[in-house]
Amino acid sequence: MIQAFHVYKQYDRESCALSDVTVHVNKGEFCFLTGPSGAGKTTFLKLVFREELPSQGQIIVGGRNVTAIPDGQIPLLRRSIGVVFQDFKLLKRRTILENVAFVLKILTVSSKEQKRRAFTALKSVGLHHKMHAYPLQLSGGEQQRVAIARALINDPMLLLADEPTGNLDPDMTMEIMTLFQEVNSRGTTVLVATHDREMIQRLGKRVIALEKGRVVTE
Amino acid sequence: MIQAFHVYKQYDRESCALSDVTVHVNKGEFCFLTGPSGAGKTTFLKLVFREELPSQGQIIVGGRNVTAIPDGQIPLLRRSIGVVFQDFKLLKRRTILENVAFVLKILTVSSKEQKRRAFTALKSVGLHHKMHAYPLQLSGGEQQRVAIARALINDPMLLLADEPTGNLDPDMTMEIMTLFQEVNSRGTTVLVATHDREMIQRLGKRVIALEKGRVVTE
């Protein structure tokens, strides 16, 4: 599903966010991406869904070379990937139901269908009772769960989750992980960036560890 | 330092973010505030530095009744409290050095002194080498550390930290906790809202647990 070959990413002259990263994630796999603060986890995920371009190297996602696809096709790539952003990236001026439904809206799904599926997605993270609230009216953990619901609503072929449980209590963390495993068992490839060692140990999945932009253990 | 008497906070008709919360935190204490997502931790902290007013009840902070102080005195209250916000709240258009120095700037400290102290604060969280970067050029964990440096720069009488290690790896988490304990030993009262059970256990401090807006263990 994800094949990265000798990828480098340099934001500025002095330092390298990623150096010579070669990583393969198979279709249907569930794996963790870990490493200390500033190691390059978020940067790697950004390269996968083409928010950023690598300075060097190639990345193939779902058979498409994302370093070379034309601008017009980028939205298509992104629609096939569900992303839980580290800073949530919710639309402040829309209710959380609208936020979750937006992914379907841009596919011009009928609005009834949008609502139905968005409600189901919110229910799976336990927030259906707050569906008419705006993001800033929610607690940090609640916002994070909305971001998770949005990432999952369109049954993506690939799920990228960046520190998806940083604002959640241990019980809720386990619930979300169970949800991710369910989604994974339905065929979605899952890549979770996290610091939570306890969670990684408990799930016993494959771990890719970064440090200062380099892969240290596979 | 903090005395809350029968505090209620209702954002909307249906639900109560805080119900009948009575809590005392002594001067010089270090304690944790915990509870599942949406329990009311952030709400309680917001009441303490008067971002929100309680619907009912009284809160005394450092001898001042914050439910009754005039508008003109609110800035004075806030200057004596260091806050690490759950969503960081950094100024996007200023470098992180400027972000940290801003707290001193509004006190009209000389700009040389501002820079000196801001640099020291950034150094204590290990980010002095990135001082000219803008927040959006930093990783999630790095931004969180900037927020921590800003909260500490002016030696506040009270430190409120809302999930201050949600984006940090375990090693960095321990470093930050050590920093907080140092600050605490210099006389600052510290109140940390967190989900991290491991951290709470390891430090062995007093824990205030909230659930659905009520205090469940003291």
Place this chain on the structure above:
Amino acid sequence: MALLRALRYFVEEAFISLWRSRLIHAVSIGTIAVSLLVLGTFLTVASNLHAAVAEWSRKIQIVLYLEDGLEGRIRESLERRLAGDPAVAGVEHVTQEEALRRFRRLFPDLQRLPEDLGENPFPASLEVTVRADQDALANVDRLVVEYTQAPGVEQVQYDSLWIRRLNTAIQLVRWIGGFLGGILVIASVFTISNVIRLTAYTRQDELDIMRLVGATRAYVQGPFVVEGVIQGGLGGLAGVGLLWLAFRMLVGRALASSDLLGRAVVFLPIQLAAAIVIGGMVVGIVGSLVSLRRMPV
């Protein structure tokens, strides 16, 4: 179907945005309206002045006052000679009685004055209308000199100096109007693209998020274009409406009935009014596209 849904989404979003920050949009529509109002005012003045000048030009006159008791034969030969001149558009004979009648019509207050004087003081005259072409002023000069000494002509009166002054004034109005008009069209484009740029800017975060979850560029920008069209259209409508109100209140009432300007003052033709509104909408589209040009993918 998909296209229709997208279009509906654009319009809905545009209205939601207009409504959510209605104050700012009211102010911006007001600004556009004022720009177009100023433009419309100039168009109104220009079109009226143009018509008035055309009318006045047709009236450039030389009056040949005739000697008292002139023989009809001599008068007729004068009339024939004038009618044959290529610069002359028409000749009218005004008798002494007709001159008196005109005086009484123009100055009703002084009705009885001529009678008090005992005798008709007004001479008969030939009113010569000069062809309204580019050489009109030169022709006037030539005719004046030519007929000052003609037999039977007592005195030649003509409007040359005032016409020169009027022409200067008209030229001035044209310059100023063209100058201000040009600047104001630019200002309108500026204002709209300014407001749309700022609107987009205040929602930069949102636009980024939309793109990151897979919305196409067209999908993200559509609502802004529609918003621009609506803003421009509303601004144009408000501008024309205000202009019409002002016209009715100020100019219409005072001048429509009198004919001192030489003709009735009229409002903009409906086509031009419509053009202002449609122009506002086009400017809205252009302004929004310009302001959204450099959005990243």
Place this chain on the structure above:
Amino acid sequence: MALLRALRYFVEEAFISLWRSRLIHAVSIGTIAVSLLVLGTFLTVASNLHAAVAEWSRKIQIVLYLEDGLEGRIRESLERRLAGDPAVAGVEHVTQEEALRRFRRLFPDLQRLPEDLGENPFPASLEVTVRADQDALANVDRLVVEYTQAPGVEQVQYDSLWIRRLNTAIQLVRWIGGFLGGILVIASVFTISNVIRLTAYTRQDELDIMRLVGATRAYVQGPFVVEGVIQGGLGGLAGVGLLWLAFRMLVGRALASSDLLGRAVVFLPIQLAAAIVIGGMVVGIVGSLVSLRRMPV
């Protein structure tokens, strides 16, 4: 000291904000400049027209053409009678020779025409200037009737119709100028408060953060007020500058040398130009305060 530091901070922040989003501010300053430019244009036209009209009014003339070979005695008694009339400001005697000289001066092309005709065709005349007061037009009418039949007077010529038309035109310009001028002052206030509101709006997050870390309301708002002042001032300067350029390029060159308007066309007096700039700054302060009024604590 603290106050000075705060003030320095306001100015620094204002300039940083102006520089960081310089495109948007350039556009907004441009909008303000155009508003003030339009206002300035009207002020210029109005002040020039006013002066010209005053000048022209002083020149309302009735010309009494005298019979050929009139006795000096009769002419002098006419002059005395005219000079005694309260409506008359002055009387000038123009001899036949003087009339010929004037003709030659006005129409150099036709220099030799009078000689070709063999005789001086121009009659002597008395040029009567009417006092420029409210009754000027009525007085002209009365004088015309009174002297048309006077002994020695061949013919009376006067400008009444043109003067009436001109007066109408001036009234029209005043109405339109007042109307547009009023609207444009309002538009300027609108524009500045609009831009500042939007600027504050784009930085709402920042302003919230500042308050949450203990900045006072005055401290948060100070930079915006300074920004408003700078924007208004720059807009005013640009407007006056553009007006001056336009004046030099269009109006100045074409009209300053000729005196067809009756007098030289002049630029706005320096005080009025300064008033526009200072007005811009005041509007900037007011606009920023208005737009920041409802900020929470």
